[in-house]
Amino acid sequence: MKKYLIIALLFVSNSLLAQKKVIDKVVAVVGDNVILQSEVDQQYAQYLVQGTKPDPGIKCYILQNMLSQKLLSQQAVIDSITVNDDEVDEEIDRRMRRSIANAGGQDRLEEFLGRSVLQYKDEIRPDIKEQLVAQKMQAKITEKVEVTPLDVRRFFNEIPKDSLPTFNTEVEVGELVVYPELTKKEKEFYKDKAEALRLRVKSGDNFGTLARLYSQDPGSAADGGELPFFDRQTMAKEFTAWAFKLKEKEMSPVFETEFGFHFLEVLERKGEQVRARHILVIPETTPASLDRAKVEIDSIYKKVIDKKMDFSTAASLYSDNNDTKYNGGMILNYESSNRTTFIPTDKLDPAIFLVVDTMKVGTYSNPEVFADARGKKGYRFLYLRSKTPPHKANLEQDLPKLKDAAYETKVNKVVSEWFEKRRKASYIKIDKEFQSCDVLQEWVTKPVTAKE
Structure with missing residues (x-):
């Protein structure tokens, strides 16, 4: 077929x-x-x-x-x-x-x-x-x-035994992340930088040119800060608030989101969608803010190690990574349609693999500095919940993967x-x-x- x-x-x-x-x-x-x-x-x-x-x-x-x-x-x-x-x-x-x-x-x-x-x-x-x-x-x-459970079982039984796939080592890994928070005084420099750019636009400088030169949004800077149409659920709430408040050709003041300091100009409105352009200035982590993050994560780590709080609860309460905190800190396998927590080690972030490769199941790594995909520095510690050795496919261990294949x-x-x-x-x-x-x-x- x-x-x-x-x-x-x-x-x-x-x-x-x-x-x-x-x-x-x-x-x-x-x-x-x-x-x-x-x-x-x-x-x-x-x-x-x-x-x-x-x-x-x-x-x-x-x-x-x-x-x-x-x-x-x-x-x-x-x-x-x-x-x-x-x-x-x-x-x-x-x-x-x-x-x-x-x-x-x-x-x-x-x-x-x-x-x-x-x-x-x-x-x-x-x-x-x-x-x-x-x-x-x-x-x-x-x-x-x-596909039903019966479909999956039939699919598995139709695979010749000598043709069953072998799955690599898989792990379940959790993470608890703490990013540094700048004080109001530490943020002031970056807010002023964004305000200076906004004033240049108001004075007649080209918005698109300034965005290409100074905006730190990698997804839009090269396009003059322009974003495709978006609705009220797409952007950070502060960004959405200004984008849907302003009229076409109006420009916002400088405002802060989790990504940094922005100002935006509304280009076009279509019903409940807006097209805008913006300039983003990202505050840089300071040594002092990193030190404060270290103190915070060490405190959380001690609670978990001393069994005063389980990892899932700690991640839900304290982790700054929104992609994992609502899943009890567990990293999901996004390549699987079932969003399983089982991740083949060859698909794991290499930096995470280097740490968990030497860990025992049920243990935690020491808090260490890391940089995320955006280059933002923070501290995290990892939890190895399970480790499955290489094996021939079977229904007991590999039901999610077999379900994907059957589908x-x-x-x-x-x-x-x-x-x-x-x-x-x-x-x-x-x-x-x-x-x-x-x-x-x-x-x-x-x-x-x-x-x-």
């Missing part, structure tokens, strides 16, 4: 290169839609930009996914599945932020593209919209797929059957150049012979 990984391969277009579409050779026809050679070449160029080795054979897979996208988008019209402009804008902005970061800045990206970012956004908009529609259509096809198999079967039915009911023509592709054999219309 073939797997139609339409969404995974289809969205290879997060990379940088784009070429203007021209009228050229038609390499495929699906219903009323055509696919041009230039479109295939464009996605192949994007594939190469990601640093992969040249492989002309990948064009076969690119065309397969483009064919799949056309079938999905055509069915979406029939089923009245659409995406709104805000969804398209958000996806385009997300991809452009990644592209700008990969290119090393907006100016370098524009130089590479040979056009402005705004022009490029307009060019890719129709493709992005069709991709999002196809994604929604595939989600509808599989929305009723579910994926069921989804692939449903999608495959859908495509099989749609291919037979649709007019599809593929250019001779691609008819030799193995992955496209099921798409090639076989000529009817006299005997048939």
Whole structure:
């Protein structure tokens, strides 16, 4: 059974290169839609930009996914599945932020593209919209797929015993984090810095230029501080309060969130969504604030070690990491659809692995300084709740993973059957150049012979 990984391969277009579409050779026809050679070449160029080795054979897979996208988008019209402009804008902005970061800045990206970012956004908009529609259509096809415990058991029993996968060592790890808090006096310098930038904007300096030069938000600085449309649940509460209070073209005073000191300007409002730009100044940790954090975490650590408080309670009460504190401090495996706490050691943060690798189950590491993904320093100590050695898959230990695998198999079967039915009911023509592709054999219309 073939797997139609339409969404995974289809969205290879997060990379940088784009070429203007021209009228050229038609390499495929699906219903009323055509696919041009230039479109295939464009996605192949994007594939190469990601640093992969040249492989002309990948064009076969690119065309397969483009064919799949056309079938999905055509069915979406029939089923009245659409995406709104805000969804398209958000996806385009997300991809452009990644592209700008990969290119090393907006100016370098524009130089590479040979056009402005705004022009490029307009060019890719129709493709992005069709991709999002196809994604929604595939989600509808599989929305009723579910697996029962009986399905999982049947799936497991159908795996030949000599083909059972071996799982690496897995651990359950908890963390309790304390970040330094600056005093009002220590924060004053950074607040004044943000205020000075705000006054420059009010005096006529370009907001976007100042954001590119001075904003410390890595996700928006390169784009002049601009953010995609967001609702009231997306941003920090202080940010949301100002964004929804101001009118278009109005600018906020300097205000503080958990990330630092900001000021923002509202660019556009659409109902319950706002598009804004902002400048962020992040206060730096001081030696004194780190010393205070050390005293605090040592106190918490002693309570846990002396069994005056269990780890889960301590993490819920005192940890500054909101991603783990509400889960009793336990780190989740986000690669699993079940968000399990069991994490393969090869998927663990290397800095955490180095610590827990020598720990015994049920013990705690000493509080140590660390830096999070944003570079923010703090103190943390770790708790090793369990450690499962490498083993052959079994229902007792690996039910969540087997459930994921059973679900994926069921989804692939449903999608495959859908495509099989749609291919037979649709007019599809593929250019001779691609008819030799193995992955496209099921798409090639076989000529009817006299005997048939």
